[in-house]
Amino acid sequence: MTDRGYPYPQDTDLRKLVRFSAEDGAIWLAEDRMLLLHAAALGGLRKELINSIGIDQARRILTRTGFASGIRDAELAKKIRGLHNAVDAFVVGPQLHMLEGNVRVTPVKIDMDIPAGRFFGEFRWENSWEAEAHLKEFGPQADPACWMLIGYASGYATAFMGRFVLFKEMVCVACGSPDCRIVGKPVEEWPDAAQYTPYYESDSIVSRLLELRTEVDTLRSSLTEQYRVDNLIGESPAFRNAFELVAKAAKTNVSVLLSGETGVGKERFARALHQLSDRNQQPFVAINCAALPAELVESELFGVEKGAFTGANVSRAGKFERADGGTLFLDEIGDMPLPAQAKLLRALQEGEIERLGGDKVCKVNVRVVAATNADLQEAVKLGKFRSDLFYRLNVYPIHIPPLRDRPLDIPPLAMALLKKFSALHGKRISGLTDKALQVLKRYSWPGNIRELENMIERGVILATSDGQIQLETLFPTLDNLQAPEAGIATNGHIEEKGSPGTAQFCDAFFASGLSFESVEDMLLHESVSRSKGNLAQAARLLGITRPQLSYRLKRGEFSSTSEDL
Structure with missing residues (x-):
């Protein structure tokens, strides 16, 4: 529990979370993308909402928007400071609200016990952008106007406590008060909660918007249904192009050759082709030619008669017979032995096979889909793949693009x-x-x-x-994966993060054996020297204020005889 004058912990841990990536055009708070938006523009949006749909509907939308933002920051708060000191962890919310430029927050009273579900919070707000915007557009009000900010407070406390905590704005600058005051406690402890909870619920306008969105999604789904089959997902132009080729081939009996790197989903495309074809009620049989010893490929594909070789104690049907009427998928076909290639060519041309060790011809009706990550034309040149089989398979080639060329997917x-x-x-x-x-x-x-x-499976675990x-669960090391970023220094200035020059400076410092105090003294001397005695300019070089520089100079018993211009 804490009463008046609760001192905030240092917000250095929070400032480090704010990064500016000019190369990507993005601002980050930890791993959440943020926007640096003009307060006047957001105020204009509030005005348009109020004038368009009315004050109650606008208040509901803005409150729910703030509520969602508060929930996101609460998730971050628990991760950053943990719950060893619950109050220190909780005030991450007010500190972030200030760091994000919304309002100055001063805790008046915080009484909380997470296991017991107890919460009471009172805070003073100053410099509320929302109160200022409302006053500018509509003048003094009878009711508080910091709707988005109060939504944030409720959302943050609710997510933090694990129960619905309702904050109310007791007084507001928009109503003529010198500052805003908010109080929060569990919703059931407010006798007039029913007056405020509707602002956190969806309304007819929002519901209609959601209905319209559903209608649009349904229409979009009907328009793009041709791109959707089980276990095949994609939206990029490269994906759609490959899928269109599959869809066109599906209603024919043409043999298809799928090419692409390992892991691009060639088997899934083959299954999609089967699913879209008239053979979809018949078997889909897959075999990986690279996973079988060369001497077993023929028996697996074409079957074997009893006694054909040592260990062949029973007759057994091969993949072709099992796939009769359906689709046979031959993965890694470039690794198929040449003798098996000859028999495969016969099966494709004549529609008939013979089991290993047998002399009976068996008619089969099979659609063959082959796949490879190798260059079969090069294999033909090297004598590793039959040219006649290549041309027979390559009637309808489909290239599956690698994932790096399909970022939209x-x-x-x-x-x-x-x-x-x-x-x-x-x-x-x-x-x-x-x-x-x-x-x-x-x-x-x-x-x-x-x-x-x-x-993704590792990330879920x-x-x-x-x-x-989180990013760190997906990529234990992030070398070359993130664009250069800048952050907020303790003085509020933007500073580059991890630049090569910084690394070299640190290397030189650690190798020199100098103390921190001696390096600081050296920087003070050098900044004053480069500024020709102008302490204000020297302070700017160091990113500190002139009084801070003067203090450090006096502390280090260094004085400048030059005039501060």
Whole structure:
């Protein structure tokens, strides 16, 4: 419990979370993307909402927007400071609210016990952007106007406490008060809670907007249904081009050759082709030619008669017979032995096979889809692959592009995999952080979708329940994956993070054996010297104020005889 004058912990840990990435055009708070938006522009948006849909509807939308923002910051607060000191962890919210430029927050009283579910909080607000914006547009009001800010406070406390905490604005600058005052406690402890809870609920306007969005999504789904089959997900032009080729081939009996790097999903495209074809009620049989010893490929493909070779104690049908009427998928066909290639060519041309060790011809009706990550034309030149078989298979080639060329496909793939592995491991995961998703799109994906699948599963396992998958759980090392960033120094200035020059300076400092005090004294001397005695200019070079510089100079018994111009 704390009463008046509660001192905030240093916010250095929070400032480090704010990063500016000019190369990407992004601002980050930890792993959440932020916006640096003109307060006047946001105030204009409030005005348009109020004038367009009325004050009650606008208040509801803005309150719910703030509520959602508060929930996100509460998740961050628990991670940054933990819960060893619950109050220190809780005031991350007010400190972030200030750091984000919303309002100056002074705690008046905080009484909380998370296990017991007890909470009471009273805070003073100064410099509320929302109160100022409302006053500017509408003049003095009878009711408090900091709707988005009060929504943030309620959302933050609710997520932090794990129960609905309702904050009310008791007095507001928009009503003529010198400052704003807010009080929060569990919703059931407010006798007039029913007057305020509707602002946190969806309304007819919002519901209608959601209905319209659903209608649009349904229409979009109907327009893009041709791009959706089981276990095949993508939205990029490269994906759509490959899928259109599959869809056109599906209704024919043409043999298809799928090419692409390992892990791009060639088998899934083959299954999609089968699903879209008239053979979809018949078997889909897959075989990996590279996974079998050369001497077993023929028996696996074409079957074997009893006694054909040592160990063949019973007759057995091969993949062709099992796939009769359906589709046979031959993965890694470039690794098929030459003798088996000859028999495969006959099966493709004549539609008939013979079991190993037998002399009976068996008619089969099979659609063959082959796949390779090798250059079959080069294999033909080297004599490793039959040219006649290549030309027979290459009637309808489809190239599956690598994941690095399909960045638009990464978010829907990641979310589908997240859903899959959350169910598999019995965890509730709310999603991926903005930063994690950005780096996923930046990564080169040498292992393609298979690598993404493994990465998302690891992220689900390591993520906290009801939390998000963090960047660090996906990529233990982040070398060359993030754009250069700048952060906020303790003096409020923007400073570069991890530049090569900084690293070299640190290396030189550690190698010199100099003490911190001697390096500081050297910097003071050098800044004054370069500024020709102008202490104000020297202070600017160091990123500190002139009084701070003067104090350090006096402390180091260094004095300047030059005049401060």
